[in-house]
Amino acid sequence: MTTVQPEAVTLAATLSRETLRFMYERMALIRAFEERVKALMEAGTPFGVAHFYVGEEAVAVGVCAALRPDDWIASTHRGHGHCIAKGVDVRPMMAELYGKATGTNRGKGGSMHITDVRVGMLGVNPIVGAGAPHAVGAALSAKRRGTDQVAVSFFGDGAANIGAVHESMNLAAVWNVPCIFVCENNGYAQSTPTEYSTAGEIWRRAAGYGLPGELVDGQDVFAVYDAAVRAVDRARSGGGPMLIEARTYRYYGHSYGDDPHRYRLEEEERDALSRDCLARFRAQVVGSGQLSEETLAEIDARVAAGIDEAVAFAEAGAMPAPEEVATQVFA
């Protein structure tokens, strides 16, 4: 049974229909994109390594709904959701997975490196924690150039224990740059549970850097959005960094082909599914009368058509020419 927290109801009631539609469409698009990628892989399409974000959509979308197009994000290895939430076109994203020259990265990066700097997406980054300093650098750049852009570093519970993330939080605090740290705690680093790998609670670590830290329900897009808006306002007005820990859950394994039942129980999965971010969103906005079932169905249909179009675009594209193996090593 889907439960809705009273605070989230209050916040949701203040949001415009445009914001609600944005949230639903982006969350649905992430899920549809990944379900299609997964189905294609199961059907034998030889994609390379891919990590699925299904279940965690509310985090990327809740944060990116609080950002402007010219703000920056730095992503993780599980990056499809961040890309779509920030506005990367799913057609070249899909083409990238096919290894096509029409992909976001001309087929040179694949799922683990999707980037589109035109929409402020600094890169999916499969070296755990390595994107965090890039977000600090983008925030430094904004401050130095006198813009009011902010940067967001998404990182996982696994990355919460790597030096790059801690160096980044310290550096961002010392330099007082507009960088927001968003930890997506999905409970597992590959097969290692967070409670084994992580001493204390991640959001409380902010205090060690003199920063505000907040724990939010990552399955509730309104709760994530609420925290993100406050973090972004604070950063944009020169107040400095903030850490948000969003507790979430990945429905599938670490990467395609991984069977999560080797390290977690079905009971736990059922509990997570009962808090599904899309189901909760639907129940809430329909219940409050803010969006109708028909509107949501229209969005679902548009999303499905968009994914069909992405696959068609990807399949129609050419593979890179052989000589591209050694082009673009240098600018």
Added chain:
Amino acid sequence: MALQTSAATTTTGAAAPPAATGRAPELTFSAAINQAIREEMRRDPTIVVIGEDVAGAAGRAHLGLVDAWGGPTRSTRGLVLEFGPERVLDTPISEMGFLGAALGAAMSGLRPIVDLGFVDLIGCCYDQLVNQAAKMHYMMGGQVTIPLTVRMSYGARPPTGQTVGGGAAAQHSQTLYAVLAHVPGLKVVAPTTAYNAKGLLIAAIRDDNPVVILEHRYLGPRARGAVPDEPYTLPLGKADVVRPGRDITLCGIGRMTHVCVEAAERLAAHGLEAEVVDVLSLAPLDVATILESVQHTKRLVVVDEDTPTCSVAHTIAARVADEGFDLLDAPIKTLNSVDAPVPYSAALEAEYTPTPDKVIVAVHSIFGM
């Protein structure tokens, strides 16, 4: 004296002096680096300097304490006075953090110059150099450029004649550049004079790729030469023939170029004319200039301060053997330091690096002397 090599002594286009508009006072290598950064920062407001103690006494201006350090080689001294702490950014000791931040800034509109201090510290930020900076342009399909310069000092002390004492030992004396030159996507240069230090650094700053500038710890305060006042660039990826000769090619990297020049002068006293090629750019490697030299000398000795296994010297030897075997009248010789960590004791450190004596022995062996 080899350390005084300057624009006036170079012989090829690679290091031809710029259109002189006037003054070219004599500067040290470190002062030339300082001047290059200063002139570029005046020209381009997106340039920032990032590193540990690049200014010094960070945050203490209100106590009247500023500009206390100037980087590990003092080559950023005074910059904070002209450009302020917003552009000369002292950092905590977190190489991975600030190198990664510089990379993020380079992707989003700045042109950072990072002072890593010591090449020995690449271990603390190797991921950001190797997996991130070097690969971004390629991996992202060309949609970003990485205008990032990373300066680092390297090298052991030359033999000092000391009979007691020691140097900086195994973790602050290395010449670890082969592990950088090995990585596609990084440009790696090792200037040898005050003149080419300024020209190559300015070229690195203006380049839209990550460029590593290696500055020998011994040359910084000691190598002196005429340096034109105005900004100028020298091409990245180009070697320089610094001494013409007909009998043998001595190919030097970094401080070893000075060792080669000294050996060549001593060999000349005995009638053997060695041509000295200053490699300057380890990546990309200018094999063409080396082959051109070997074409008329027919003999090659490569001198490299890095440890031998997988070294740039060995790569040069392999490339010349691959592409110019028929030019050679004798086997190629390579001289490196020792496959051992850099020792502390002056007695051991003196044994560690190639010297003019060792170069002369290698040349004699080629001529059967």
